[in-house]
Amino acid sequence: MDPLLTFIVILVGMYGLSTSKNIIKSVFSVTIMESGVILLFLNLGNTEGGSIPIVSRASEVIADPLPQALMITTIVIGSTVTALALMLCIKVFHHYGTVEWREILARGGGK
Amino acid sequence: MPDMLEVTAYALQVLLILMAIAIVTHKNNGTIIILIAVFSLVTASLYVINKAPDVAIAEVAIGSAIIPLIYVISISRQREFIVLDKAMDDFIISDNSFTGVGYIFLKRFTDFYHLELNISNDVRLCSLGAGRDQLLCEETNVDLIITKDEDTGKYILKGKESSILMNKLKQMAKDYEMIEVVTFKDRDFGD
Numbered sequence: 333m334d335p336l337l338t339f340i341v342i343l344v345g346m347y348g349l350s351t352s353k354n355i356i357k358s359v360f361s362v363t364i365m366e367s368g369v370i371l372l373f374l375n376l377g378n379t380e381g382g383s384i385p386i387v388s389r390a391s392e393v394i395a396d397p398l399p400q401a402l403m404i405t406t407i408v409i410g411s412t413v414t415a416l417a418l419m420l421c422i423k424v425f426h427h428y429g430t431v432e433w434r435e436i437l438a439r440g441g442g443k
Numbered sequence: 444m445p446d447m448l449e450v451t452a453y454a455l456q457v458l459l460i461l462m463a464i465a466i467v468t469h470k471n472n473g474t475i476i477i478l479i480a481v482f483s484l485v486t487a488s489l490y491v492i493n494k495a496p497d498v499a500i501a502e503v504a505i506g507s508a509i510i511p512l513i514y515v516i517s518i519s520r521q522r523e524f525i526v527l528d529k530a531m532d533d534f535i536i537s538d539n540s541f542t543g544v545g546y547i548f549l550k551r552f553t554d555f556y557h558l559e560l561n562i563s564n565d566v567r568l569c570s571l572g573a574g575r576d577q578l579l580c581e582e583t584n585v586d587l588i589i590t591k592d593e594d595t596g597k598y599i600l601k602g603k604e605s606s607i608l609m610n611k612l613k614q615m616a617k618d619y620e621m622i623e624v625v626t627f628k629d630r631d632f633g634d
Contacts (some may be wrong), residue, residue, distance in 0.1 A: 337456045341463050348467030356518070360475055363510065364463050367486045370502075374493040384494045395494035404501045411505050411513070418517035425521050426586060429556045429608050439607055 335375055341368035355421045355431045359414060366410045373399040373406075452492045459485050476514045483507035524558040524608075525584055529569050530591040534598055535562060545589065545598060548622065552615055556608065576601050577627045587612075592623075600624045 345365030352358045377396035385397040421431060428436050462482040469475050483506030490499040526549060528535055534545040546562075553560045563585075571579060576588050580603055588601040600616070602609045604626035613624045 337459070340460055344460065344463040344467055351467075356472060356514075357475075360466055360479065363479065364466060364482070367482070367506075370498070371486065371489060371493070374490055374495045374498065378493045378495075382494060384496055400495045400498050403495070403498050407498070407501050407505055411510055414510055415513050415517075418513060422517060422521050426524075426608070427606050429611075431521075 335372060338368045338372040338375060341365075341371065353432055353434065355424065355433065356418070359417045359421070362417070363410070363414060366406070370403045370406055373403050448492065452489070455485055455489050455492070459489065472514075472518055476511045476518075479514070480507045480511045483510070522557065522559050523561050524553050524556075524586050526560065526562045526587045526589060527568055527579070527585045528562055528564045528589050530589050530598060531564055531569070532591070534589065534591070544619070544621070548615070548619060549587075552612055555611070580627060597621055597623050602626055604628050 342365050345361045345363075345368060348361035348364065349358055352361060377399035379393055379395060382393040382395045383391045385394045385400070424436065425431050428439050430436060430439075459482070462478060462485060466475055466478045466482060469478065483502060486506065487499040487502040490496075490502060533543055535541065535543045536546070537543045549560055549562075568579065568583070568585070576590070579585060580588065580601065586602060586606075586608075590599050590601065591597075592599055598621055600612065600622065602612070602624070609624065609626050613626075616622045616624045
């Protein structure tokens with residue numbers, strides 16, 4: 333397991349964000365990037381040969397439980413951010429009649 | 444013999460990158476939602492390999508169940524155009540079927556934008572007075588309100604001024620004498 337993987341996942345999400353023509357596609361890309369960040373944090377907290385942080389099963393070396401607690405919060409907040417972004421997407425659709433970035437700019441959005 | 448856990452971890456990493464590329468490059472939204480759910484399951488197994496079973500439980504519940512549900516609901520609700528019918532006469536329904544002049548007019552308009560027409564005559568919302576129409580448009584998700592002017596016999600369609608859809612509706616209504624389109628001005632909430 334190496335941090336390069338998480339970098340590649342974040343990079344793929346960044347590629348999707350910069351090439352997407354559609355608002356919903358952009359929200360999908362943000363979801364992918366978020367997963368990459370969570371993997372990076374868990375990977376940094378995991379020490380070589382460590383066990384899971386449960387007291388009755390712990391050996392001398394355990395994985396760091398602090399990043400794990402933070403990442404549960406990140407997952408929950410990520411889902412609410414997705415819901416909020418999609419709600420704004422519906423509002424944009426009812427305002428401009430489309431969810432394509434280029435069409436919205438052509439119809440006077442973003443001023 | 445190589446360590447089986449390590450081999451699984453490498454296979455899952457390759458699968459994760461392939462899924463991410465598939466999600467980014469795919470065209471169909473329905474397929475992407477299924478791919479997102481599978482992507483979440485693969486990440487959950489990687490969390491377990493990284494010695495974080497508690498995060499994996501949260502990811503399986505939220506990432507592969509609730510997030511696809513949110514996407515499905517929002518994509519299906521996105522194309523709804525909700526009309527509140529306060530007039531309740533043969534403008535929309537004549538001879539017990541949707542063949543009224545107003546219905547054909549609204550159907551033509553929604554077909555132009557590939558929207559789904561949803562006509563409601565909720566008793567609770569219809570009983571509100573005419574002075575509260577603007578508030579109704581702003582606070583609920585109603586897009587258009589139909590009322591009837593008793594003196595002239597004209598039907599008045601009310602909607603928000605800021606919407607580009609309303610401009611198109613105004614243009615289309617020029618062909619009909621009995622239909623008048625009125626728009627509310629946006630109020631500033633910023634101050």
